[in-house]
Each structure stands twice: as C-alpha cells, then as structure tokens.
Amino acid sequence: MRRLKKYQSGEAAQYITRRAALRKLQLSLNDFRRLCIIKGVYPREPKHRRRAQKGSSDIKILYHAKDIRFLLHEPIVWTLRDYKIFAKKTGRDRAIKDFRNLKRRLALYPELRIDHIVKERYPTFIDAIKDLDDCLTLLFLFSTFPSLRLIPREQSFLCRRLTIEFLHYIISSKSIRKVFISIKGFYFQADIKGQKVTWIMPHHYPFKPHSKAEVDFKVMSIFVEFYTIMLGFVNYRLYHSAGYTYPPKFRSEINNDLEDNFKDELSYVSDRIAALNSDLISTENIPEEEIDDMDLDLLEQGQSSNRIMKLKKEASELKKLRSLFKGLKFYVNREVPREPLVILIRSFGGKVSWDSTVFVGATYDESDETITHQIVDRPILSEKYISRDYIQPQWVFDCVNKRTLLPTNKYFVGVVLPPHLSPFVDGNRDSYVPPEEDDIQNEADFNENKPVEVNANSSEKEKDTPTMDDEQLQIAYMQEKADFEEYGHIENEEGENDDDVENAENDKEKQLNEKLSMSVQTGKVHKENKNIRRKNELDEHRLQARMVKSRHRNLFRKLIREKQVKEKEKWLLKKKRRDIDAQIADY
Structure with a gap:
C-alpha cells in the first residue's frame, strides 16, 4: 500500500479552498456564489486552520471537499456554463453586427430551473415550513422595494404577490398567535401545521437608495430567486390543504398585474393593503x-x-382567540399604519375599513353607526361619535398578546399608553426584566394563589371556629398561670410533695410556651450586609475553581465569563432605566 504524503489525509484532505473549487467546477466567482446559495453550500471553519490550509498561515475561504464533489453532479452547472457560452457568442454577433443570428440566439436563451433543488433541500412539507422564517422576512422586505438596477420591478411584484397569498392563508386559517412592534418592523408569529413561523414585516418608509458598499443587492437577489420558488410551493400546498383554489381568485379586481398599479409608490402600497381586505373563494365551505x-x-x-x-x-x-374580534367593526384613520392592523383584525374575525376617498378597498364609511372602534393616532379629532370607542393602535396588538379584549380606557386618544412588552421573551429568564413586566407577573401569581372563599355548603362548625390573636393568647396564658399558682399553693398547704408541684409547674409552662411559639408574631426586618455577602460569593467561587479539573478549566472560565457578561448587560439596562425614570420625573 502506498504511503500517504504530508497533507494528503486528515483535515488537509477534508477541506478545499475557494480558488481550487472554482478550478474544479470551471465556473466564475459569481456563478459559483449563485450555485452555492441555491444548493445551500456554505464555507466551513476548520478546527485547525493551518492543517486544513496545508501549512499556510493565510486566512482563506474553505469548503468541505465532499460539498464540492456534490456540486459536480448538479445539472445547474451545465446551465451556468451555457450562460458563459451564450454571453461570448452574443457578444461576437454584436461586434460583427450579425443581428439575424443574434435574434436567433436570444430566442434560445438558456433557462435556469431550480424546482428540483427545492424538493431536494426540503424532502417533506414540514421541513419547508420550518425554514420559512428567513424566507418570509426577506420576501416581505423585497416586496417594498421600488425598481432598482439589480432588483427589477417584476421581482419585487412577484414577492408582493406571494406574500399577499401567504397572508390570505394566515387570515383565513386564523393562525396568528403573537405580534410585536419594534424598530425593525412588525413581528408576527403564526402556527402553521403545528410549527411556529416568525417573520418581520418592515415599516413602510419612502425608499432611499443605499450605496453599494452598504448592501450587496446582487447576493440578496440570488436568495430571493430561490425563496420565491420555495414560497410558491408552500402556498400551493397550504391553499389546497385548506380547500382554496390556487392561484387565489379575489372577489375584487385590485391585485392585477398592471403597470398602472405600481407606477406610484403610494398606490402600490394602497393596492397591496386593499387586496388583504377581500375574501378568498373557497371550494369547500367548512x-x-x-x-x-x-x-x-x-x-x-x-x-x-x-x-x-x-x-x-x-x-x-x-x-x-380565533374569535377575539368577532362582531366588532373597526375604522382606521389615515395616519395609522393600516397593513398590520388589517391582518390582525381580519385574522380574529373582525371587520375593518378606512377612508374610501384616500385609499381603495374600503367596505364602509366613517358615518356607519355600527362601527364599534375607531383607531386614531392623533391628539385631537374634529368630529366624534358617541356610539364607538376611540383607541390608539397599540390596543389591537396588546389584545392579541393577552388573548382577551382589554379595557379601552387605558388606550384613549391622548392617554399615555401602557408599556408594550414583547411576548417572545421567556418569563423565567435570568436577564433584565422590566418593572412593568414584573408587576404584571406578580399580579398574575397573586390571582393564582388567592385564598378561596368559604363555601356555603361548608359546616357551621368550621365557619364559627374562633381565632385567637396575640393579645388574647397572652391574656389566656396569664390567667392559666395565675390559676396554676393558686392551685399549687392549695396543694402545698394540704401536704403535697414540693418536687411534684415543681415538675407539674414546669410541664405547664412548657405547654404554654409551645402554644405561644405557634402564634403569629410581628416580623423583624433583617438587613443584609452586602460586603459579607460579596465575600461569601467570592469564597464560594474560589472553592469551585479549585475543585475543577485541569482539563475542564478553560470551559469553567468560559462559563464564568459568560455569566459576568450577562450580569453586566443586566446592570447596564437597569442603569439605563433609572436614567429614563429620572428624566421623566424631572420633566
């Protein structure tokens, strides 16, 4: 057997550099990046970089050698090579001005199909649902983009159509469970086929172009290319499992693929929201x-x-929860963000509308007397109706998270809103807990541990049983002690033994002391010395460090360092909250 030379086995044979992978696949860097994103192949970090790089000390991009061998058998590689051949031939035709041959070649443009890769990466439907988080977040982001050089309008419109179809399924199946407003956007969490899917819907701002150094839209566009195919498969399965026709047919003609619909950014967003306020056509009415x-x-x-x-x-x-807003009719003012509110209200059985003179898709006017809630985000209103509640938008989000209809008096127009707490955090976490959340948790614990009232069917003996306080116990003790002394004096006069009397007296006092010790007494405040507690913690830490074995010492130090980082973050957040409270108090 031939003896292997150095760097022909072990980690050196398991990893391959990106340059070597390009030579092996005979692809350009852009095509190789596109292939890796579509196939789900990413760079790896070896345990020993010097060995993996065959003794080189430079930092290189490494891949698993088995992943590159896996890419060799992919049919997309041949399509990418055809693109390179197509570019060379069409460039030659343009140079010699052979437009007849150029037109023929453009008609035979190679088409890249990645349907089989979606089935390969997600063999079951549940696997695709588990990986929907990043897919939905990116597609919702691209659905708000205008036409750019690297992002054509057709791609952003495709993202808009797929996300609207997905939201229609969420609304019809009433799958939303949690929602939260943050600086990044609106967080939504839905329960789809038993899996928790969380995504972010960004705030709608006027688009400002970014420099190429900040965002690489070309790489993001490759991810969108794969995710659009993936979400199309998922929507198809979801609609057919729920008994709806796919592609969906809306009762209104709002969501049409017309150029007039997305020439103006305002009408582009308005048509998107109007499509969500229409119902789907179902083939099975269950x-x-x-x-x-x-x-x-x-x-x-x-x-x-x-x-x-x-x-x-x-x-x-x-x-x-699914019928939380059933029977309620909402009217949204023009200054309120309508898209998340339309999704939430319709997902839980409510009806929603807005000003038809400003936005399309309204179902009833503001003068409708059956409106129960009007969502407002301005301090003063010119006209008010007595038959409805005027609330701020946070009421809808808090009702969904609390899973009940909250009182509206804390959300009236001009009222300082209660804190909007995130439902995605763990209540038993060790990190910083806001005081408002702590108060809510204490109130919930108090309601759970609240003493039960005496039942009307309980026995009269249990109801009439008297209870003795400390003063009554003291009086009873003094009375019994006086009676005992008098009784002992009489017995001594009759000639009883003094030792027996003393023993009886001691037993009686012991019983009375035990009775007093069982009574409720006034508590005393115990003031803890922080220096002593800190010293005890340091001594305990030193003792733990001595007991750790040498081979586990680095792991122990890592755990201690992580604990210190968490404590520091917690202290910084508490300090920040104290500063904010001080500023509010001074104001």
Missing part, C-alpha cells in the same frame, strides 16, 4: 367552529389526566 368542536369532543372522550386537561384548556383558549 366552518371553522365545527372543526374546533370536533377536536374538543375528541379530547373529552379521553381519560381525565393532567395532560388531557392541559390540552382541553389550550384548545378552549385557542378557540376563544
């Missing part, structure tokens, strides 16, 4: 209430255990 009732009936037939009771409780809460 009421959502019947499905929920069947699930609850199946749970009731099972055995009564803690798990079954928990499932019943979750099912009843979910049924109540």
